[in-house]
Amino acid sequence: MSFPERTTTAEIELGDTLRPKFDADGLIPCITQDATSGEVLMFAFMNAESLQHTLRTGKATYWSRSRRKLWVKGEESGNIQVVRELRTDCDQDVLLLKVEQSGPANASCHNGYKSCFYRRLVSRDDPAFRLEFTSQPLFDPAKVYKKK
Amino acid sequence: MSFPERTTTAEIELGDTLRPKFDADGLIPCITQDATSGEVLMFAFMNAESLQHTLRTGKATYWSRSRRKLWVKGEESGNIQVVRELRTDCDQDVLLLKVEQSGPANASCHNGYKSCFYRRLVSRDDPAFRLEFTSQPLFDPAKVYKKK
Numbered sequence: 001m002s003f004p005e006r007t008t009t010a011e012i013e014l015g016d017t018l019r020p021k022f023d024a025d026g027l028i029p030c031i032t033q034d035a036t037s038g039e040v041l042m043f044a045f046m047n048a049e050s051l052q053h054t055l056r057t058g059k060a061t062y063w064s065r066s067r068r069k070l071w072v073k074g075e076e077s078g079n080i081q082v083v084r085e086l087r088t089d090c091d092q093d094v095l096l097l098k099v100e101q102s103g104p105a106n107a108s109c110h111n112g113y114k115s116c117f118y119r120r121l122v123s124r125d126d127p128a129f130r131l132e133f134t135s136q137p138l139f140d141p142a143k144v145y146k147k148k
Numbered sequence: 149m150s151f152p153e154r155t156t157t158a159e160i161e162l163g164d165t166l167r168p169k170f171d172a173d174g175l176i177p178c179i180t181q182d183a184t185s186g187e188v189l190m191f192a193f194m195n196a197e198s199l200q201h202t203l204r205t206g207k208a209t210y211w212s213r214s215r216r217k218l219w220v221k222g223e224e225s226g227n228i229q230v231v232r233e234l235r236t237d238c239d240q241d242v243l244l245l246k247v248e249q250s251g252p253a254n255a256s257c258h259n260g261y262k263s264c265f266y267r268r269l270v271s272r273d274d275p276a277f278r279l280e281f282t283s284q285p286l287f288d289p290a291k292v293y294k295k296k
């Protein structure tokens with residue numbers, strides 16, 4: 001399975017065919033959002049193989065740049081993401097997945113939080129750039145991930 | 149104004165100080181979300197200068213990679229984004245802005261749509277990869293952007 005080719009700006013931006021742009025490293029950014037609440041859960045990259053795997057299995061599958069391998073989300077922790085919808089942006093160089101976060105802890109972040117975006121800036125004119133936590137972890141990472 | 153330095157993984161991931169990671173090109177990805185509805189509006193990049201400008205003015209300001217200049221969102225169309233919250237992810241290499249989209253058309257996308265993510269894949273096993281539109285444009289781009 002390969003993806004339709006990139007054609008004209010008009011076809012890419014206003015057409016009705018998925019024509020994803022993979023960058024020089026073969027990657028496309030992917031934003032993952034909770035399909036029900038709209039909470040942004042995480043941000044990662046896909047390559048063509050991981051996008052194909054996501055579409056074939058219905059489970060969010062990314063490309064791990066650090067481990068240089070296909071990354072089926074939740075394959076280790078059990079906290080998988082079932083894809084409900086896949087969107088692309090105007091110029092089709094970004095993907096947006098709407099998922100149902102599933103599994104024992106219902107969490108996306110390796111630090112145990114539902115979302116990776118668990119901290120916000122307290123004030124935009126704070127010279128110390130302090131962050132405050134907006135949620136509590138749902139699991140203890142030390143107990144879920146095996147030491148390697 | 150410069151940002152706090154990157155220190156240890158523990159301080160970056162579980163600490164209470166913003167320590168943004170700018171990549172080799174000096175950029176950090178930024179997801180922008182409607183503060184009220186949670187709709188993901190767009191995805192762009194910031195450099196340190198645009199993040200500083202965003203914090204100082206409270207208006208979302210990106211870095212345009214194509215034009216190689218600071219990009220105050222809406223400076224031409226009037227459709228500005230007022231920042232309500234800034235979040236960062238676990239390893240602080242992505243930003244999430246929650247904004248109030250404002251202006252004459254209340255739209256984020258240069259094609260006239262509220263969100264750049266105005267198309268979704270019809271079915272994940274469709275060999276033609278057809279997209280369907282999920283919304284209508286709010287303005288006519290030809291009437292808003294001056295020819296250059």
